[in-house]
Amino acid sequence: MDSIELWISIGIPVLLIVIGRLVGATLERRHYEDIIEREARFRTQPTFSNKLLHAPGPIRSASLAVGSVVISVDHFKRFLSGFRMFFGGEVRSYSSLIERARREALLRMKESQPDADAYINTRLETSTIASSTGNEGMGTVEVLAYATAVQYDRAP
Amino acid sequence: MILTNIDSVPGRQITQHFGLVQGSTIRAKHFGRDFAAGLKNIVGGELKGYTELLQESRAEATSRMVAQALELGANAVVNVRFTTSSVAQGASEILAYGTAVLIE
Numbered sequence: 001m002d003s004i005e006l007w008i009s010i011g012i013p014v015l016l017i018v019i020g021r022l023v024g025a026t027l028e029r030r031h032y033e034d035i036i037e038r039e040a041r042f043r044t045q046p047t048f049s050n051k052l053l054h055a056p057g058p059i060r061s062a063s064l065a066v067g068s069v070v071i072s073v074d075h076f077k078r079f080l081s082g083f084r085m086f087f088g089g090e091v092r093s094y095s096s097l098i099e100r101a102r103r104e105a106l107l108r109m110k111e112s113q114p115d116a117d118a119y120i121n122t123r124l125e126t127s128t129i130a131s132s133t134g135n136e137g138m139g140t141v142e143v144l145a146y147a148t149a150v151q152y153d154r155a156p
Numbered sequence: 157m158i159l160t161n162i163d164s165v166p167g168r169q170i171t172q173h174f175g176l177v178q179g180s181t182i183r184a185k186h187f188g189r190d191f192a193a194g195l196k197n198i199v200g201g202e203l204k205g206y207t208e209l210l211q212e213s214r215a216e217a218t219s220r221m222v223a224q225a226l227e228l229g230a231n232a233v234v235n236v237r238f239t240t241s242s243v244a245q246g247a248s249e250i251l252a253y254g255t256a257v258l259i260e
Contacts, residue, residue, distance in 0.1 A: 016198050023199040031201065051162045059167035064159035064236060066214065070207045072193075074200030097200075104202070121162045127240045129206060129248075140193075140203065142210055144238060148160040153167075 016075045024074025028096065035103050042110050047119040047147065060153040064146065065119060067108025070129060071101040072140040081139070098126070098141060105145040116149035123147065157222050158232040158259070165232050165259050172258035174228040179220025183213040184247040210250070214238065217252040230256035 073081075077093035084091045102124060110119065125144045158165055185193075189205035196203050217238075225233050236254035243249050 020198050020200065024201070027199060027201045062158065062160045062162075062166045064161060066238075068207065068210055068214070070203045070210065072197050072200055072203055075198050077200065123161065123237075125238065125240070127242075127248075129242075140197070140206075142206070142240070144210075144214075144240070146161060146236075146238060148162050148166075150166055 017079050018076075020075030020077070020079075024076060027074075028100070031100055031104075035100070035107065038107050038111075039103070042107070045110065045116060045118060047106065047110070047122050049122045051121050056152060058153040060151045062148050062150045063113060065109045065113040065116065065149040066144070066146045067105050067110070067112055068142060068144040069101055069104045069108060070140065070142045071097060071104070073097045078139050094139065097139065098143075101126075101141055101143040102145070105143040109145040109147060113149035115151065117152045118150055119147040120150060121148050157225065159218075159222075159236050159254070160232070160234050161236045161254075163235055165234060165257075168232075168259040170232075170234075170257045170259055174225070174230050174256035174258070176253060177221050177224040177228070177230075177233060177256045178251060178253035179217045179222070179224060180249060180251040181213050181216045181220070182243055182247055182249045183209060185209055210240075210248070213248075213250045214252070217250045221252045221254060225254075225256040228256050230258055232257050232259045 080093045081091050123146055127142050129140045193203045233254040233256050239251045241249050
């Protein structure tokens with residue numbers, strides 16, 4: 001009877017970690033493929049973090065572009081980071097989380113104003129999300145990207 | 157209403173400044189979304205429920221800021237900034253602020 005309880009108490013966390021490893025890695029790879037494909041579409045529309053502007057001509061319009069995303073890591077990476085927190089050093093399993101979130105937020109910002117010629121004064125903000133159920137929110141971040149989308153006047 | 161996050165509206169002249177306008181909202185997530193997010197946490201990836209929640213609150217904060225600017229007679233808000241702070245566990249405040257101006 002005791003051994004069954006032991007198996008359950010060890011088995012469920014291990015199962016979640018294995019599921020997290022298998023499904024999480026696939027999801028992450030797909031997400032990266034998706035990000036790279038969408039980034040290619042905006043190759044001709046530069047993003048600046050300064051206020052510019054070496055505009056090739058007068059500016060026709062300006063408007064705010066906003067994009068945000070909430071992303072969390074899988075159980076496997078959360079488990080790995082637990083070790084890392086113990087020994088210290090760079091937490092590599094979380095770097096990909098933040099990178100994905102930033103690139104996704106920037107893409108959504110651009111997609112909110114897809115006709116812009118340039119995005120200036122881009123700002124990125126990161127905040128962590130805590131869950132009401134306690135520590136579960138660890139490894140969940142929100143990234144907000146916003147910028148001013150400008151369109152050049154091309155008419156002669 | 158034109159919103160920008162730089163000091164001016166490119167290509168337009170600012171004729172009058174009205175000062176700071178702001179809008180904020182505090183939202184809590186409901187149980188269903190929290191539960192779904194807990195499951196999604198196992199495999200990682202985007203938590204769509206939370207993304208939507210924060211986007212809705214940001215839109216709400218922005219529209220409150222715009223309403224304040226309209227009341228002052230402005231037709232643009234420049235230097236818009238967003239901030240997020242968690243007030244309590246499971247609830248966050250979203251603030252949008254900027255300078256209301258009149259452009260020609």
